[in-house]
Amino acid sequence: MLPTRNRRWVLAERPHGRNVAETDFRLDTAPVAQLAEHEFLIQTLFLSVAPVMRQYMLDGAGIERPLQLGEVMRGRGVGRVIASRNADFRVGDIVHGKLGWQEFAVTDGSPYFMMYKVRQRVAPYSTALGALGLTGFTAYLGLADVGATRAGDRVLVSGAAGGVGSICAQIARNLGARRVVGLAGSAAKCALLTQRLGYDAAINYRRDDVDQRIAELLPDGIDVFFDNVGAEILDTGLKHIRRHARIVLCGQIATYVDAGKPRPLYNHDAIFKRMARMEAFFIYEMAQHFERAEAALAAWIAAGKLEYLEDRLEGLEQMPRALIRLYSGENIGKQVVHVSD
Amino acid sequence: MLPTRNRRWVLAERPHGRNVAETDFRLDTAPVAQLAEHEFLIQTLFLSVAPVMRQYMLDGAGIERPLQLGEVMRGRGVGRVIASRNADFRVGDIVHGKLGWQEFAVTDGSPYFMMYKVRQRVAPYSTALGALGLTGFTAYLGLADVGATRAGDRVLVSGAAGGVGSICAQIARNLGARRVVGLAGSAAKCALLTQRLGYDAAINYRRDDVDQRIAELLPDGIDVFFDNVGAEILDTGLKHIRRHARIVLCGQIATYVDAGKPRPLYNHDAIFKRMARMEAFFIYEMAQHFERAEAALAAWIAAGKLEYLEDRLEGLEQMPRALIRLYSGENIGKQVVHVSD
Numbered sequence: 001m002l003p004t005r006n007r008r009w010v011l012a013e014r015p016h017g018r019n020v021a022e023t024d025f026r027l028d029t030a031p032v033a034q035l036a037e038h039e040f041l042i043q044t045l046f047l048s049v050a051p052v053m054r055q056y057m058l059d060g061a062g063i064e065r066p067l068q069l070g071e072v073m074r075g076r077g078v079g080r081v082i083a084s085r086n087a088d089f090r091v092g093d094i095v096h097g098k099l100g101w102q103e104f105a106v107t108d109g110s111p112y113f114m115m116y117k118v119r120q121r122v123a124p125y126s127t128a129l130g131a132l133g134l135t136g137f138t139a140y141l142g143l144a145d146v147g148a149t150r151a152g153d154r155v156l157v158s159g160a161a162g163g164v165g166s167i168c169a170q171i172a173r174n175l176g177a178r179r180v181v182g183l184a185g186s187a188a189k190c191a192l193l194t195q196r197l198g199y200d201a202a203i204n205y206r207r208d209d210v211d212q213r214i215a216e217l218l219p220d221g222i223d224v225f226f227d228n229v230g231a232e233i234l235d236t237g238l239k240h241i242r243r244h245a246r247i248v249l250c251g252q253i254a255t256y257v258d259a260g261k262p263r264p265l266y267n268h269d270a271i272f273k274r275m276a277r278m279e280a281f282f283i284y285e286m287a288q289h290f291e292r293a294e295a296a297l298a299a300w301i302a303a304g305k306l307e308y309l310e311d312r313l314e315g316l317e318q319m320p321r322a323l324i325r326l327y328s329g330e331n332i333g334k335q336v337v338h339v340s341d
Numbered sequence: 342m343l344p345t346r347n348r349r350w351v352l353a354e355r356p357h358g359r360n361v362a363e364t365d366f367r368l369d370t371a372p373v374a375q376l377a378e379h380e381f382l383i384q385t386l387f388l389s390v391a392p393v394m395r396q397y398m399l400d401g402a403g404i405e406r407p408l409q410l411g412e413v414m415r416g417r418g419v420g421r422v423i424a425s426r427n428a429d430f431r432v433g434d435i436v437h438g439k440l441g442w443q444e445f446a447v448t449d450g451s452p453y454f455m456m457y458k459v460r461q462r463v464a465p466y467s468t469a470l471g472a473l474g475l476t477g478f479t480a481y482l483g484l485a486d487v488g489a490t491r492a493g494d495r496v497l498v499s500g501a502a503g504g505v506g507s508i509c510a511q512i513a514r515n516l517g518a519r520r521v522v523g524l525a526g527s528a529a530k531c532a533l534l535t536q537r538l539g540y541d542a543a544i545n546y547r548r549d550d551v552d553q554r555i556a557e558l559l560p561d562g563i564d565v566f567f568d569n570v571g572a573e574i575l576d577t578g579l580k581h582i583r584r585h586a587r588i589v590l591c592g593q594i595a596t597y598v599d600a601g602k603p604r605p606l607y608n609h610d611a612i613f614k615r616m617a618r619m620e621a622f623f624i625y626e627m628a629q630h631f632e633r634a635e636a637a638l639a640a641w642i643a644a645g646k647l648e649y650l651e652d653r654l655e656g657l658e659q660m661p662r663a664l665i666r667l668y669s670g671e672n673i674g675k676q677v678v679h680v681s682d
Binding site: 230249262264265266268269271272273274275276277278279280281282285 | 571590603605606607609610612613614615616617618619620621622623626
């Protein structure tokens with residue numbers, strides 16, 4: 001028996017000039033649409049929340065079509081295919097993609113929906129929204145492929161307490177790194193890095209002299225610099241790169257850059273002098289490597305070599321609260337909502 | 342009958358605070374040394390001159406042991422093995438390496454001597470000092486391997502009239518590039534680029550507005566930026582890179598950098614925004630690829646798809662003059678001296 005009614009959160013208000021509030025959303029019910037050719041129906045198992053969502057609520061964040069009032073709130077999730085008119089996605093498949101904040105989603109699997117199959121069976125499917133999803137793939141492919149991390153490497157990670165950064169130390173170690181140092185913006189985050197997230201040492205970039213601390217903690221320099229931040233942090237890290245270092249540009253630098261004229265880079269000559277490589281990548285362009293990344297990460301989880309932090313709320317009703325928790329920093333680890341089994 | 346007497350140029354004076362003069366060198370004669378185990382004897386066929394040699398004469402250029410007065414002048418050459426107690430180098434082999442300014446050289450083939458076998462038989466052996474030697478390998482491996490130049494690419498080369506730059510356009514084209522633009526420092530050099538060296542267009546960086554000219558000549562941007570210069574030129578080029586561009590750092594930037602605090606880079610955000618890669622390389626670390634590079638370059642020369650410019654003087658006696666010609670800019674193309682057949 002296929003479902004006929006779909007509960008869903010729609011956008012009710014835009015949070016202009018203020019924080020996101022629960023009243024920005026309205027829970028309603030709509031019929032489940034009939035499937036057209038190539039479409040399939042997904043039952044949502046878990047939904048993700050992400051900081052970018054406030055931007056979606058305002059104007060689309062410049063990368064998406066602006067969301068209209070009354071439309072289903074946008075977001076990624078993991079679900080089970082329960083009906084299909086698409087030969088590539090069969091009933092029973094577990095999939096990741098843009099499901100939206102709702103119990104049932106209809107899609108044709110076109111690129112916009114970021115649909116791919118979840119193949120691992122060793123960890124809860126919620127991990128497809130974190131350590132075994134795009135976050136994990138970004139950390140894994142950034143370190144293993146772009147950064148070519150290998151045995152004996154000394155690794156520096158900025159934004160180390162973030163979604164990607166929080167699993168970088170364990171991944172780097174599993175790839176053979178001898179030492180991994182992380183940068184974060186508070187004493188509490190720094191404690192988390194070394195106590196829970198596998199970092200050998202942490203630097204509080206708001207309080208410490210970053211240049212001096214890198215020199216102390218990585219006295220022989222950096223082989224792989226996984227940078228989620230850019231700007232001053234990138235520049236300071238460059239001073240410490242070793243011969244043939246790889247600098248992986250992964251992250252939030254765009255937010256600095258778009259805010260105005262970017263800060264110049266003073267230590268770029270280290271790239272030339274030390275025969276190094278600095279490279280940016282975009283995870284959405286690496287879909288052909290997702291299956292390999294998932295297999296590697298799942299094997300580490302199964303072997304107890306990759307621990308991940310997840311903060312789970314129960315029930316579709318919790319979606320607005322889950323999002324608001326992100327902005328208040330209440331969550332520890334990836335915030336997900338369990339929608340159905 | 343092996344030779345017993347070796348004519349050679351030794352350092353007589355150091356050119357402190359002045360140009361190199363013929364009287365800085367003295368031609369003398371010494372016995373040819375007996376071969377110890379692992380040593381072999383090379384008859385010089387061609388010798389190379391290079392701008393760095395004045396530095397050798399002064400202090401070793403910071404990369405070599407300082408040359409002493411009375412020592413044989415240092416330099417690379419190509420020669421024929423005429424006696425050998427080394428199993429890796431046999432009589433008849435043609436080799437490239439640091440032979441010094443002399444008719445006969447004894448070496449044990451250790452890494453310092455940069456010895457490798459010249460395998461191509463399609464072009465004069467003098468090319469082992471230019472288009473079919475380290476210069477050519479630098480251009481080829483920089484474009485093909487580091488730059489991953491491929492069909493349809495738009496290529497910008499700085500220092501395009503230099504040793505490496507002067508063969509970059511033809512190599513890029515042979516790799517499939519659709520358009521190659523070169524930067525040089527005079528109208529005469531720019532004319533050479535387009536008339537003899539295969540460039541589609543040239544920019545005179547001393548006179549033109551480089552930013553504007555790149556925009557005009559490469560309106561869709563740059564896929565591969567082969568940079569021999571660094572500083573402002575690198576920074577300006579970065580503004581024009583395309584998505585997934587490769588910036589190959591090949592060159593003389595070191596001379597800028599060592600002169601003091603390097604100029605900051607303002608347009609580095611393009612690397613992040615356009616998912617690009619910036620990478621430096623050092624040709625002496627790529628010896629395992631020399632045979633492949635030589636084979637590719639030799640095949641293009643044999644097919645008439647790679648023209649090179651060579652300026653040849655006759656006789657060991659000409660060595661000082663050959664070097665002085667470099668500094669006065671009289672030579673067009675690679676300056677070599679023919680020592681014996």
